[in-house]
Amino acid sequence: MAGSPDWCRLADDDPRKWAAVVRAALAWISESTPAATAHRVRAELDGIDRAVAERFKAAASDLSTTCTWAAIGPAHAELERRRAAPPLRPLPPFDPDAAARWVHTGYSGTPVERAAAA
Numbered sequence: 001m002a003g004s005p006d007w008c009r010l011a012d013d014d015p016r017k018w019a020a021v022v023r024a025a026l027a028w029i030s031e032s033t034p035a036a037t038a039h040r041v042r043a044e045l046d047g048i049d050r051a052v053a054e055r056f057k058a059a060a061s062d063l064s065t066t067c068t069w070a071a072i073g074p075a076h077a078e079l080e081r082r083r084a085a086p087p088l089r090p091l092p093p094f095d096p097d098a099a100a101r102w103v104h105t106g107y108s109g110t111p112v113e114r115a116a117a118a
Helices: 005-009 015-031 036-064 076-084 096-105 111-117
Strands: none
Touching: none
């Protein structure tokens, strides 16, 4: 290995000394390419993402065990009951002409109604 005590004892014209230098240079070059740098950065960011995800999971778990959800909103059974009940006010009949006007103009009223509103 270049720089080791054994390497330093080799003669300057020894091919093993030059081979070690070339190997070190090639390793440095391959680690300095944009692809290698991107791979290292991606691995570091993935590690950070995993750590953040674990912190979110722990926080969500802590929140779910400490929060009284009944005080925040209706229970599941109440939501099911509301969904099954008919609406309090009937929906107006669908007007395809008004829908087409809204798609084209952003206003569903007739041209006369639109002029009156302006």
